[in-house]
Amino acid sequence: MHPILAADDGETLLLLGNEAIVRGALEAGVRIAAAYPGTPSSEIGNLLFQFQQKLPGLYFEFTTNEKIALEVAAAAAASGLRSLTCMKHVGLNVAADPLVTLAYIGVRAGLVIITADDPSCHSSQNEQDNRYYARLAGLPMLEPASPQEAKDMVSYAFDLSERLELPVILRTTTRVSHARAPVKVTQMADYSTRPQGYFEKDLKRWVPVPAVARLRHQVLLERMKEATVLADGSSFNKRMGQGPMGVITSGVAANYVLDALEELDLSSRVPVLKLGFTYPWPVGLMADFLRRLDTCIVVEELEPFLEEAARVVAQEREIKVKILGKASGHFPRALEFNPRQVKLVLAEVFGVEPPPLERPDLSWVPELPPRPPTLCVGCPHRETYQVVKQVLMDLGEEANTVYPTDIGCYTLGLLPPIKMADYLICMGSSIGSACGFSVATDQRIVSFIGDSTFFHAGLSALANAVYNKHAFTLVIMDNETTAMTGHQPVPSQELRWPGLEDRPRIDIEAVVRALGVEQVVTINPYKKEEAREKIKPLLKTQGLSVIIAKAPCILYRARVAKH
Amino acid sequence: MKLRILVVGVGGQGILLFSRVLGETLLGANIDVAMSEVHGMAQRGGVVETNIVVGLRSPLISEKEADVLVGLEPVETLRALVRTNKNTTIITNTEPVIPQIVKEGLASYPDLSEALDQLKAAYRRVYTFAGESLARQAGTSRALNMVALGALAASGVFSLPQKTWENTIKRLVKPKYVEANLKAFDLGWHITS
Ligand SMILES: Cc1ncc(C[n+]2csc(CCOP(=O)(O)OP(=O)(O)O)c2C)c(N)n1
């Protein structure tokens, strides 16, 4: 049995933040979970996928996008079953539509929404701060600083969600999700059978037509007042130490603060308010903390979410306190923090010397070759790019071609020598932007999208392209999996993980034809000669055409073969 | 004890197993450990690192702050030197993994022998070893990570007996690879002990 499932009450395991979240959810008795993968959240879905094959009392599905995942979880929670969804930060943009109105209609059983943010864009296209979603939607939010807190908070989040009848957001960052540390676990719920949910109809609640929505908005605002009281008294909001100059902090930055104060020998004279239940802002607690200070520095990654809360609290309650942080220039709004950066700022603010550290002369270090991620040797995407490029060159069109692209392993086609990725916004944008380029320019447009991305955000975009008569060629890179995030399933795949043999297969070519695309070919990118001949007519014409390049990801094929 | 160990290398070299064995051994010995792993892109061949700290809450190692730098690939060791100070212990493999970009002729791989001499002159404690060769001697070149772990385990940073480490390896490594991994660990152990 997997150690996460095997561990008994009271045992301590070395867990990844994401593993701790899964254990916490199983301790809380989550019944229905749904997710679309995205780093740094992917391990949560992968583990739940694996565990539901062992636990009769757990249901998990990989959905085709995050919006659907949230809707699956919301309906389960409305039916009285504890449910969960997890996603990377930009996934919540996709799920933002249900999120904001779900806050109005609420839940019956607990619903926990995990968003994993990615300061420094380790594996993302932006570093947005999703704490603002809690504020935008008006939902309670917890922010763990460590794997242990992540586990404890998930369990608590289910109770909180039920008490307020609202979904609760758990916001992690890469450095929490991918930290590994000792975690003490408690008893798992009973997963021998899955209880049935029951949906009780209530038109004044679940169908937010304007008259209902206006009422439900009032309910939400009342519940959030109650949540403020809970945040003020939460054991996840800890106050330590005494003195006239203090620190407010949250998330992984709290670790850097506490370590720095210890190393700088400041712990005894610097009070710290370490916040974990960060929305609604614990305004009473913050006011009480600020009132005893003359200066407070707020240490948090990305946006000044708590810093602005501190200013609001001080202004509303007429507390005279100097607030330092991002506005004062002590910390940046971009990129993740690191421990030394925090230590040096605190040393300066508190007027002490940081311990000296000297680096040897390194001027002798030779110039080092970079090691950017590249497509694996033998990757089918590389073959597809070569085939398409060759035909465009033969036709004398290559120089005049714009290549909108999308998100996945194939985005690495931007690197030389391939250089076939010119424009990208978000998942699915390859098709929508191709529509725009095709009307805005007379350049040839050849767009690339992965199979998983096609199901995520490509279907409605392709319908638009057909209906509005856009002229471009779309290449669907069908490698039978969601490779980039760890080889999760795709509805069109033939090669499957054990346990998915019974799923129907949705054929991409049939879908494309059904949407009304007339020029469609499927190629095997390894059979270069044949592939070139097949696609040549499509790359000559002016209309809309689709090329499906079908060959499994070689890593995925090897992993499935091992099972 | 406060300790910061930075482990760097290339995807596919087994850094995650290295860190698992290290972490589980320390946890078993009641040593307060935390780490930060790089999980991300599926492709092989990119830079990979793990930050491991003992007695600290922050599992991330800043510039100049590594107490020990373990490099599974020599260029990656050199790249990580910005995170060392003059007291840092350096343990590094000397056998290169040539980046794809070098194979394609778009960048060049530096002359290592000179750089390694400079490295030994710049730091007080530098241990170098021919990782893949030793690992192959143990049975499989894939056990390079265990050679490096053996070298770290015996370097004096920890005072745990070899048996303790070996027990973790037996527990975490697939049965058919245990023997080669133990042998590789032992070869590493003798580099620094
Ligand atoms: C909204 C959103 N959700 C999730 C992700 C994470 N993500 C990056 S690429 C990708 C899918 C890649 O699958 P596919 O399109 O099949 O391409 P492949 O990696 O297999 O080549 C995902 C889920 C994201 N960037 N944005």
Ligand code: SF4
């Ligand atoms: S993981 Fe698969 S799809 Fe991604 S680069 Fe490697 S072979 Fe290609």
